[in-house]
Amino acid sequence: MSKTLINVIDREGATREVEWEPEQSLMETLRDNDFPVLASCGGTVSCATCHVFLEKPVLESLADRSEDELELLEDAEHYNPEASRLSCQVQQCDSLGGINVIIAPEED
Amino acid sequence: MSEEAIVIIGAGHAGVQAAVRLAELEWAGRIIVVEEQDGPTYERPPLSKEFLKPGASDEIAALRKESYFEDKRIERITGATVTGIDAGARSVTLSDGTSLGYFRLIIATGSQARALTVPGSELPGIHLLKTRDDAQALRRAMRPGAHVVIIGAGYIGLEVAAAAAKLGCTTTVLEFQDRVMSRVTSAPVSRHFEQLHQEQGTRFVFGAAVTEVRGNGKVQEVVTADGSAYAADVVVAGIGVLPRQALAEAAGIDVKDGILVDADSRTSDPNVYAIGDVTRLIIKDQGINRRLESIQSALAQAVSAANSIMGLTNTKHEVPWFWTVQHGVRLQTAGLRLPEDDIIVRGNPKDGRFSVLYLRDGRLAAIDTIAALSDFTVGKKLVASGAEIDPEIAADPANKLTTAVRELVDETR
Ligand SMILES: Cc1cc2nc3c(=O)[nH]c(=O)nc-3n(C[C@H](O)[C@H](O)[C@H](O)COP(=O)(O)OP(=O)(O)OC[C@H]3O[C@@H](n4cnc5c(N)ncnc54)[C@H](O)[C@@H]3O)c2cc1C
Numbered sequence: 001m002s003k004t005l006i007n008v009i010d011r012e013g014a015t016r017e018v019e020w021e022p023e024q025s026l027m028e029t030l031r032d033n034d035f036p037v038l039a040s041c042g043g044t045v046s047c048a049t050c051h052v053f054l055e056k057p058v059l060e061s062l063a064d065r066s067e068d069e070l071e072l073l074e075d076a077e078h079y080n081p082e083a084s085r086l087s088c089q090v091q092q093c094d095s096l097g098g099i100n101v102i103i104a105p106e107e108d
Numbered sequence: 109m110s111e112e113a114i115v116i117i118g119a120g121h122a123g124v125q126a127a128v129r130l131a132e133l134e135w136a137g138r139i140i141v142v143e144e145q146d147g148p149t150y151e152r153p154p155l156s157k158e159f160l161k162p163g164a165s166d167e168i169a170a171l172r173k174e175s176y177f178e179d180k181r182i183e184r185i186t187g188a189t190v191t192g193i194d195a196g197a198r199s200v201t202l203s204d205g206t207s208l209g210y211f212r213l214i215i216a217t218g219s220q221a222r223a224l225t226v227p228g229s230e231l232p233g234i235h236l237l238k239t240r241d242d243a244q245a246l247r248r249a250m251r252p253g254a255h256v257v258i259i260g261a262g263y264i265g266l267e268v269a270a271a272a273a274k275l276g277c278t279t280t281v282l283e284f285q286d287r288v289m290s291r292v293t294s295a296p297v298s299r300h301f302e303q304l305h306q307e308q309g310t311r312f313v314f315g316a317a318v319t320e321v322r323g324n325g326k327v328q329e330v331v332t333a334d335g336s337a338y339a340a341d342v343v344v345a346g347i348g349v350l351p352r353q354a355l356a357e358a359a360g361i362d363v364k365d366g367i368l369v370d371a372d373s374r375t376s377d378p379n380v381y382a383i384g385d386v387t388r389l390i391i392k393d394q395g396i397n398r399r400l401e402s403i404q405s406a407l408a409q410a411v412s413a414a415n416s417i418m419g420l421t422n423t424k425h426e427v428p429w430f431w432t433v434q435h436g437v438r439l440q441t442a443g444l445r446l447p448e449d450d451i452i453v454r455g456n457p458k459d460g461r462f463s464v465l466y467l468r469d470g471r472l473a474a475i476d477t478i479a480a481l482s483d484f485t486v487g488k489k490l491v492a493s494g495a496e497i498d499p500e501i502a503a504d505p506a507n508k509l510t511t512a513v514r515e516l517v518d519e520t521r
Contacts, residue, residue, distance in 0.1 A: 023167075032173050034132075040404055042151040043169060046431040046440060048485065068438065068481055075485035 004097045010035060011103055020092050026052065026101065027088035035103055043088035045069055048076045051104035053083035054090075058099050062090060078104045112137035112211035114417065115200055117190045117355070119143035121152070121403050122384025123216035124171045125410035131180040133418045139182045140208060142200070144189040145239075148174060153403065155243040156264050157433055160250070160271035168240055190217075193359035195377050212379055212417050215356055215367060216410070219349035219385035219401060224259070228321030234343045237264055249342045252276030257330045257340040259318055261288035263432045265346030266301065270434040272342075273308045280338050281305070282316040282330065292430075294464055297439065297476050300457045304435050313338075349401055351386040364388060366399045371425065373413035381416070383409035398444070402430045427492045429484075440481065442488035443474030452497075455480070455505040462505070463487065470496050470514075483509055 004020040008030065018033040020026065027050040030037045038049040045068045054062075059082065065073070066089070073084045084104070090096075114130060116123045119141045127139050143149065148170040158164055177184050189203040199209045221236035223229065235246045246268070250256060256272040258265045261283035272279045281288075287298035288305075302312060317333040321343060329337040351366045362368045362376035366388025373381045384406040388399045405428055412423040429442040437460070445466040455462030463483040466474040472495050475487035486509045490497070495513045502512035 021173075025169075028169060028173075032176050038407070040407055041431065042153055042403065044153060044157075044431070044433075046438070047429075071481035072485065075482045 002094075002097070004092060004094055006096065006098065007100045008033070008035060009100065009102045011105060015100075020096065022092050024092050025088050026050075026090040026092070027086070029092070030087055030101075030103070036106075037087065037103065039088060041088075045072065045086060045089065048072045048086060048107070050087040051076050051078070052085055052087045053080060053102040053104055054085055055100060056082050058096070059083060059085065061095070065089070076104070077107050113209060114139050114212050114214065115208050115210040116141045116214040116216055117200065118216035118218055118384070118386075119145075119149045119171075119184065119186070120216060120218045120384060120406070121171065122218070122406035122410045123214070124149060125407045126214050126216060126383060126414050127177075127182045128172070128180070129411050129414035130417065131182055133414060133420070135414075135418065137211065139180075140185065141177075141182060142185045142188055142190050142202065142208070144187065144203075146187045148172075150240060152238075155240060156237055156267040156271070159240075159243050160247055160268065160275070162275055164247075166244075190355060193355055193361075193380075195359045195361070195380065198379060210379070212381065214413055215375070215380065215382040215386060216384050216406075217352040217355065217386045219351050221345070222348045222350050224318070224321065224345045224347070226318055226320050228323065228327075231321055231323045231327045232325070233323065233327035233341065234321060234345065236345055237268065238349075246342075246344065250275050250277050253278070254341040255339045256280070256342045256344065257282060257338050258344045258346060259330070260346035260348070261285075261312065262291065262346055262348065263289065263430075265344065266305065266434050267432060268344050268346060269305060269310050270308070273305070273310050273435075277342070279310040280340075281310060281312050282318060282332065282338065283312065283314050284317055286314045288312070292441070292445075293439075293476055294445065294451055294466070296451070296453050296457060296462075297464055297478065300462075300478060301434060301437075301439070304437055308435055349385065351388070351399065353386055356380075356382065356386075369409070371412065372416040372421070372423070373409045374416065381413040383413050400428060402428065404429050427488050429488060437479055438481070439476060439478055440484040441474065441476050442484060443472070443491035445474040445476075449473055450499075452499050452503050454483070454503055454509075463509075465497065465502055467497060467499070472497050480505075486510060 009015050020029045041047045150168040190200050192201040199207045201207045221238045254277045256277040256279050258281045320331040322329050331337045353363045356367045357363045367382040369387045373383050375382050385401045415423045431440045449466035452465040461479040464476045472490045477484040498512045
């Protein structure tokens with residue numbers, strides 16, 4: 001199986017390619033690769049510190065956001081209905097290779 | 109300075125975060141984390157939640173993958189216990205007989221689950237829940253039909269009760285107080301969760317003082333002060349945690365039910381910091397004197413300690429927050445309530461979704477949200493800014509919480 005590589009754009013606008021390992025959530029990958037996602041709640045949909053933007057077709061290809069996730073996102077400062085996800089809720093799969101992930105700006 | 113070592117004792121949420129933060133701030137010397145457990149450190153919250161669900165996997169997310177530490181040149185010593193601190197010589201002794209010198213020491217030894225002390229407490233079948241091993245043992249024991257008696261209706265006790273009920277166990281919760289989660293929330297929230305558990309078949313006994321556990325070779329019943337006996341195949345004690353402060357105490361560092369620390373997580377020894385469950389935060393001029401056992405607090409203290417070591421001051425202090433999930437219902441709390449706060453119930457608990465606001469001198473001091481995450485996010489910001497709230501507007505969930513704000517007072521903390 002080939003590796004799943006994704007492009008991550010950080011809060012300064014710099015892009016870096018990282019490997020998304022099988023079985024990992026996107027949040028874990030971002031955290032392991034040193035992106036500033038605090039993920040205070042450890043991936044349990046309790047905070048919005050792992051907020052990312054995905055491209056619309058990618059978002060649409062994924063399963064729907066749960067009610068909890070939507071509620072947290074809707075009140076996040078930089079919520080974009082067509083792009084926002086909590087990265088802890090996105091699981092690795094091969095079809096996600098090559099996608100662009102933008103880390104959402106920090107909340108105050 | 110490049111050879112100066114920062115030694116961190118304990119690789120839980122607090123210890124790992126401190127190491128990560130120091131690496132992020134490019135500490136030039138060594139960063140050494142000593143952990144008595146073998147293997148990677150993992151998330152604890154799932155141990156009483158997802159991990160106990162029927163058919164749950166054995167996997168628990170690690171806090172960081174192994175290679176992360178290597179990449180960051182964070183040195184890890186696992187399977188070794190720190191047995192002593194020599195504050196004068198600035199060194200720690202390890203169980204393998206070696207010692208490590210430090211420039212700064214960070215104590216992140218966490219807490220241990222409080223064990224029962226009544227007669228019979230040593231009987232097999234009595235469980236505590238702190239580690240993955242504990243959770244595995246509990247999961248094996250909670251077979252369908254088993255009588256599970258949970259002592260203590262705090263967060264962990266109730267999360268276990270929910271899991272036990274789901275697994276088909278006959279579940280009883282014995283609690284000394286007159287309602288669940290009485291230490292951390294108000295009566296309307298307690299009542300809501302009691303009802304939720306009762307609907308799923310859990311029985312509560314309040315005012316119950318456990319005096320003895322009986323059994324022939326293993327637990328069979330739990331006895332309370334009024335002479336009642338509750339049949340039990342499995343007993344879970346969820347009666348709080350104790351800070352693991354012995355090392356600090358022996359080294360002459362001030363402790364009082366927790367290692368005493370200030371807002372920068374400094375202890376009474378200028379070279380030593382303490383973070384996480386093991387601490388008690390004291391900020392005299394704000395009247396703060398508290399021990400918190402939460403991920404949020406552990407992470408925040410880790411960051412403040414690392415910042416302070418790196419000479420950064422003014423670490424922004426986040427409003428404390430916490431969550432628990434029971435029978436799929438999420439309670440999230442921001443801020444710290446006091447029993448004497450004024451209470452506003454926003455929404456109708458019967459709808460399964462409501463919030464409780466805690467006002468102190470008219471300002472929002474804390475909020476509990478039940479299945480109402482949008483109030484949580486907004487409420488947390490309003491607590492941080494010390495917002496004065498119009499109780500009538502706030503009580504009606506049709507109004508956005510922000511419309512109830514009379515005045516924002518940003519107390520610079
Ligand atoms: C079952 C369970 C569920 C929880 N759920 C939630 C939740 O939903 N939300 C929430 O916010 N919080 C929750 N908590 C609380 C949260 O997990 C703790 O507040 C947090 O883990 C504290 O982190 P810590 O690093 O201070 O301590 P710990 O996680 O206790 O880590 C301390 C580490 O230090 C090591 N250690 C101790 N002494 C020594 C020594 N002398 N030498 C070497 N190593 C040593 C220990 O082995 C341990 O690994 C839960 C806790 C439990 C047990």
